[in-house]
Amino acid sequence: MKFETRVVHAGLRIDPSTGAVAPPIYLSTTFVRDPEGTPLGGYTYIRDSNPNQDQLEAALAPLEGGEAALVFASGMAAGVALLQTLPPGSHVVFPDDAYYGFRGAAEEILPNWGIRSDFVGMEDLGALAAAIRPETRVVWLESPSNPLLKVVDLAAAAGLARRAGALTVVDNTFATPVLQRPLELGGDVVLHSTTKYLGGHSDVQGGALIFARRGEPYDRIQHQRHILGAVSAPFNSWLVLRGVRTLACRVAVQSATALAVARFLEASPAVAAVHYPGLPSHPGHDIARRQMSAFGAMLSLRAAGGREAALRAVSRVRLFTRATSLGGVESLIEHRATTEGPASRTPQDLLRVSIGLEHADDLIADLEQALGPHP
Numbered sequence: 001m002k003f004e005t006r007v008v009h010a011g012l013r014i015d016p017s018t019g020a021v022a023p024p025i026y027l028s029t030t031f032v033r034d035p036e037g038t039p040l041g042g043y044t045y046i047r048d049s050n051p052n053q054d055q056l057e058a059a060l061a062p063l064e065g066g067e068a069a070l071v072f073a074s075g076m077a078a079g080v081a082l083l084q085t086l087p088p089g090s091h092v093v094f095p096d097d098a099y100y101g102f103r104g105a106a107e108e109i110l111p112n113w114g115i116r117s118d119f120v121g122m123e124d125l126g127a128l129a130a131a132i133r134p135e136t137r138v139v140w141l142e143s144p145s146n147p148l149l150k151v152v153d154l155a156a157a158a159g160l161a162r163r164a165g166a167l168t169v170v171d172n173t174f175a176t177p178v179l180q181r182p183l184e185l186g187g188d189v190v191l192h193s194t195t196k197y198l199g200g201h202s203d204v205q206g207g208a209l210i211f212a213r214r215g216e217p218y219d220r221i222q223h224q225r226h227i228l229g230a231v232s233a234p235f236n237s238w239l240v241l242r243g244v245r246t247l248a249c250r251v252a253v254q255s256a257t258a259l260a261v262a263r264f265l266e267a268s269p270a271v272a273a274v275h276y277p278g279l280p281s282h283p284g285h286d287i288a289r290r291q292m293s294a295f296g297a298m299l300s301l302r303a304a305g306g307r308e309a310a311l312r313a314v315s316r317v318r319l320f321t322r323a324t325s326l327g328g329v330e331s332l333i334e335h336r337a338t339t340e341g342p343a344s345r346t347p348q349d350l351l352r353v354s355i356g357l358e359h360a361d362d363l364i365a366d367l368e369q370a371l372g373p374h375p
């Protein structure tokens with residue numbers, strides 16, 4: 001069955017007691033047992049598991065080509081849940097422009113658990129190979145990356161990790177399973193901030209891990225989530241699943257619009273560089289063509305006039321919304337270094353753009369007036 005069909009039907013269960021097509025939301029925190037003590041419906045307590053969380057997991061696993069999925073309260077909770085299960089003394093290799101939340105976790109929190117990290121430019125596979133040590137347990141990949149849209153050869157990087165006995169974790173938030181399926185390229189675990197494209201409407205926070213195989217580390221992470229409690233609430237699970245149903249058509253349109261916007265920006269004298277893997281000028285374009293079916297709806301641009309010009313452009317947008325995050329139906333723009341704060345490593349002339357579902361002509365017109373010469 002084609003992906004567009006599976007995304008609509010994955011994990012779909014008609015409620016047997018009412019026939020409801022849209023899934024019910026089960027808010028109950030506790031579940032009844034029979035006189036012998038057996039849980040009647042297989043559930044006992046909301047932090048252990050609950051029907052809406054189960055339904056979302058059943059939908060997500062096959063969409064990424066995995067055997068199992070676990071959903072969490074946020075993308076950060078999902079990633080950190082995995083890192084939390086590593087034994088002290090472990091080493092993790094992160095991309096040098098990993099989502100800044102994970103850099104923060106690696107620098108501020110993982111050392112307290114006896115876990116050390118290195119950050120390398122993963123587009124250079126030699127640098128990745130050199131960074132892997134005997135105690136490396138995880139190679140963390142993000143492609144395209146946030147916010148520089150760097151592209152990593154996922155199959156080659158996963159091959160290096162596998163040979164070293166390390167787990168390959170791929171943050172697939174930007175690409176989504178519509179465009180890229182890292183488990184098919186040799187990855188072991190896929191991470192999503194479901195707050196983004198999977199939810200799709202800027203109204204729910206969540207995270208997911210999808211595992212190529214059951215067994216370890218799935219079992220350990222599930223057990224740890226049960227104890228530590230970073231579960232996905234029933235309503236949040238329900239909202240993410242509702243978003244997933246329209247994922248394929250949203251991402252297809254958003255991706256096509258992003259390509260049109262990127263082409264416009266590349267030709268604009270107000271723009272020094274555009275980071276978008278769909279442009280032949282992007283250094284990772286050929287790899288992206290191999291491992292993605294289209295290039296996604298995230299891009300970043302560097303203002304020709306530097307930081308001040310970038311800030312001026314962002315202050316002038318009328319249609320784009322000045323806000324962080326991504327993956328919703330409305331187009332967003334932000335001065336990324338301001339969002340990331342004083343520790344940011346993002347260039348000061350960079351604006352990050354999330355393309356929504358508006359018409360490309362209107363978005364281009366807005367960027368043109370925002371970037372253009374003003375009296």
Ligand SMILES: Cc1ncc(COP(=O)(O)O)c(C=O)c1O
Binds near residue numbers: 206
């Ligand atoms: C690529 C990427 N990964 C992970 C996260 C973290 O997700 P959340 O904000 O849901 O914790 C984000 C958030 O922006 C992200 O952009």
